[in-house]
């Protein structure tokens with residue numbers, strides 16, 4: 001999707017103008033004669049369209065306008081926030097896309113400014129919403145009817161200052177590109193995305209200035225990654241640990257570490273999952289997909305912060321070489337783990353990835369993302385990710401960042417009363433609770449044993465990484481949940497120096 005900004009509206013077949021809830025409408029239409037304006041007003045008052053935010057109305061023939069006029073509802077300007085504007089932009093993209101034009105000119109130059117944002121910046125948010133929504137995963141659809149292939153390829157936003165808008169947009173576009181990369185790797189099938197192909201994606205970031213280091217199975221064996229390697233041992237794909245570093249901050253700034261679960265396919269292993277719905281487990285690498293997308297966005301926007309991104313990558317397969325329920329493995333931390341269910345594999349991968357990260361990089365904060373438990377969707381559905389943390393300040397920073405971008409987090413209990421549920425009779429810890437509920441909490445309590453007092457937060461994104469229903473900014477499928485959240489978290493708390 002090409003998005004540009006202009007100080008004046010160029011000639012176009014498709015002109016878009018804004019309408020507010022109070023019935024006022026935009027600059028473009030003000031230039032028309034009284035009859036045309038009256039006709040537009042009647043259309044606005046009619047039907048469902050009352051200028052409500054996110055609604056779109058198409059007027060194919062208005063005298064004084066060459067092509068089609070599309071009115072976009074801009075709602076109540078008093079209620080604007082960057083997020084509301086991004087949603088307007090996303091809806092606008094979806095509506096324009098349905099009109100089957102190649103290009104549209106969107107004149108919103110009369111948008112009123114907000115307290116902390118001028119009009120240029122607000123238009124950048126609308127453009128960002130359009131860009132986020134424009135991504136789609138259709139590379140394998142080779143045989144579509146011509147009229148099924150989407151054509152909208154260019155948006156021109158008319159703004160009071162094209163230069164300023166462009167500047168504000170560049171940061172948002174970098175974040176959107178990170179989000180798109182995450183959605184790509186999450187959407188790709190597991191015969192395309194496996195540990196080594198994730199590594200290859202990470203290596204592509206070196207051209208943007210990201211430092212990338214990879215541990216293969218041999219190196220991990222030497223270092224003692226017994227928990228992670230156990231998960232991948234039934235697969236013909238080699239497990240990987242990928243470390244990506246973006247050092248855009250001051251030299252003396254301790255890094256913020258972000259660690260992702262990257263189970264590129266989770267069959268459950270010998271504790272095999274039922275076949276119904278197993279296909280969903282292609283997105284069990286979404287946590288690591290977010291880490292990848294985050295690092296890309298940081299590099300593209302040259303973020304002034306030091307971040308270490310770690311992906312723990314393995315494929316969980318049943319086979320003659322797979323680990324068995326009741327195996328005992330020795331983790332990198334030295335703690336022994338009784339593997340009572342090979343389907344509780346994400347925590348095993350993270351146990352070693354988290355220990356390695358805190359030990360090697362001594363981060364000021366460590367955050368992990370994981371599609372860790374089905375139980376989190378029982379608790380929170382598909383609206384909030386679960387937030388588990390040993391640090392209230394970190395929880396608060398993350399929750400606020402999430403609210404800002406519409407990637408919501410709900411704090412879950414981490415009380416020590418849950419600890420006994422994962423004590424093992426045979427080893428230091430077991431990888432499942434006793435089955436008396438609280439499955440997401442016992443999983444988080446398991447991870448906590450591998451963070452060694454580092455201020456840490458675990459985001460259980462099992463309900464958020466993918467949506468079978470439409471989401472405002474991402475439509476159906478992979479959401480990229482986490483990339484925008486972590487960008488906001490880093491921008492607000494660590495990049496202001």
Ligand code: BES
Pocket residue numbers: 266268280284341343344345346371372373374375432433439462463
């Ligand atoms: N990858 C799954 C969790 C999951 C479920 C992610 C649904 C996305 C959507 C995880 O590895 C898993 O299998 N968890 C088990 C844990 C159980 C064996 C203790 C679960 O949730 O049932």
Ligand code: MN
Pocket residue numbers: 266268342343344345346
């Ligand atoms: Mn599993």
Ligand code: ZN
Pocket residue numbers: 263266284343345346371372
């Ligand atoms: Zn899993």
